[in-house]
Amino acid sequence: MRISRHYIALLASALIAANGECQNPEIPGRDLLAFPVGLIAEAGALPNVFGGGFWNPASTRLPDGSRWRLSAAAISTPSDLSVNAHAGAVSGTWQGSTITASIVRASVPGLVRTESDPLTVSADLPYSTFVTSLGIARTYGSHLTWGVAGRVRTGQIELKKRAAVSVDAGFVADHLTRFDLRVGASTFLASPWSRGSELATYLAGADARLIQRDSVRSVRVGMSAASTQFGGSEQFAYLSARYGAWEGRAGPARTTAHGSVNIRARMAVTIHYAGYAIGVAREGTPNGLAPSYQFALSSLLR
Numbered sequence: 001m002r003i004s005r006h007y008i009a010l011l012a013s014a015l016i017a018a019n020g021e022c023q024n025p026e027i028p029g030r031d032l033l034a035f036p037v038g039l040i041a042e043a044g045a046l047p048n049v050f051g052g053g054f055w056n057p058a059s060t061r062l063p064d065g066s067r068w069r070l071s072a073a074a075i076s077t078p079s080d081l082s083v084n085a086h087a088g089a090v091s092g093t094w095q096g097s098t099i100t101a102s103i104v105r106a107s108v109p110g111l112v113r114t115e116s117d118p119l120t121v122s123a124d125l126p127y128s129t130f131v132t133s134l135g136i137a138r139t140y141g142s143h144l145t146w147g148v149a150g151r152v153r154t155g156q157i158e159l160k161k162r163a164a165v166s167v168d169a170g171f172v173a174d175h176l177t178r179f180d181l182r183v184g185a186s187t188f189l190a191s192p193w194s195r196g197s198e199l200a201t202y203l204a205g206a207d208a209r210l211i212q213r214d215s216v217r218s219v220r221v222g223m224s225a226a227s228t229q230f231g232g233s234e235q236f237a238y239l240s241a242r243y244g245a246w247e248g249r250a251g252p253a254r255t256t257a258h259g260s261v262n263i264r265a266r267m268a269v270t271i272h273y274a275g276y277a278i279g280v281a282r283e284g285t286p287n288g289l290a291p292s293y294q295f296a297l298s299s300l301l302r
Contacts, residue, residue, distance in 0.1 A: 025197045027162040028155035029129025032106035033189075034232070034257075037085045038073040040279035040296050041238060041249045041268035043205030043224030045184035047172060049270055049279040049296045052089030052102040055203055056170035056186035057135035057147030060091050060100040066275075068092050068301040071102075078290035082108055097138040100149075104131040129155045135168075146171045153189060153198065164198040166191035180209040199229040207240070216272075218242055232257030236266065245272050253283070268294070275300040 042048040044055035050073045053060035062069055069091040077083045089102035107128035135149030147170050154163040170186025183206040191198040207222030219241045227233040238251030250267035268281035281294040 025195060026199075027129075027153060027164055027197050028157035028160070029106065029127065029153075030155070030189075030199055032083055032085070032108070032127075032129050033104075033131075034228075035075055035077070035083060035085060035106070035292070036283075036294070037075055037104055037106065038087050038294075038296055040270060040281040040294055041251070041266040041283075043184070043203075043207065043222055043236065043238075044188075044226060045170065045172075045186050045203040045205035045224060046182055046207065046222070047184075049277045049298055050087065050089065051091065051298050052087060053091075053100050053133065053135045053137065053147060053149055054087065054089075054102060054104060054131075055188055056172065056184055057100070057133075057149035057168055058137050058145045058170040058172045058184065058186065060089075060098050060135060060147060061137045061139060061145045061172070062091055062093055062098045063300070066093075066300040066302055069298055070301070071296070071298040073294070073296040075292060075294050077292040078285070080289050081292070082110060084109065097136050100133070100135045100137070102133045102135075104133075105129070125158055126156050129153060143175055144171060144173050147186075151189065162197065164191050164194045166194070166198055166200075170203075177208075180212070182207050199231060201226055201228045201231075216242060216244055238266070242272075246270075247272065275302075 038050035038052060038054050040049050047059040050071050051060055051069055052071050071089040073087040075085040085106040087104040089100055091098055091100040111125040111127050131151055131153045133149050133151045135147055137145055137147035139145045149168045151166045154161060166189045168187045168190050172184040174182040185204040188201040189198050190200040203226045205224035207220050210219045210221055212218035222238050224236045232255060234255045236253040238249055240249040247270040253264055253266050255262045264284045266283045268279055270277055270279035277298045279296045283292045
């Protein structure tokens, strides 16, 4: 569910007040990662344009003949949300494996702490999270790729900072059956030793060919699902089509959180050219807010 900027401010103030009386084990900023950072209307558990392995460490596998990949991504949300997120990743080959280092930062600028609305009694309230990841992906046989990644996430709310370490794993199996089926599953921020300070998300996705003339002229249908511990869940069904350098993708996303259900449209356009992939996605909102936009860029180097 999309959270308004004012709700985030109230939540941040409440967390600060609670920390004044007892230590809150949860690391701040986890809700900022409910946004699909780096996904251009794509299934998080499957390979994507960004290729940084943020949602599935197995999705970083470099194609044959490529030695490096440089990636960047950003998300822009409407002013009622004011969530900014930026991501970057570098992937390289090493002894038959793909090694990837990535960073993601999400924040809400311009929050203020108040004692009684609307009287402002302090300066801007820092509220952000930063995720650093290092992962490896390796292919076994002709169909299966597995991956693992270690992550460090820090979160800040006002002057209080906390951090946790997580280890995630995932797989992607492709070219299955005569429908060229792809399936994938992964964890995100899995940290069973954190004693509740970090909440894991579990992801799964699959897509299959409907029509295909060749490798750059095809139509596919897919489905993805994600569920967060003690949090919300999301299902996304989509149809994708590629014709030459152009690829389009669209479908409805259904999110359940805190007893509310939201259904909104996602759509994206990606251009593939000379080892580059540039994608832009638009996501609507069910509450009459302006849409949010995603941008991703990756470059393969031989």
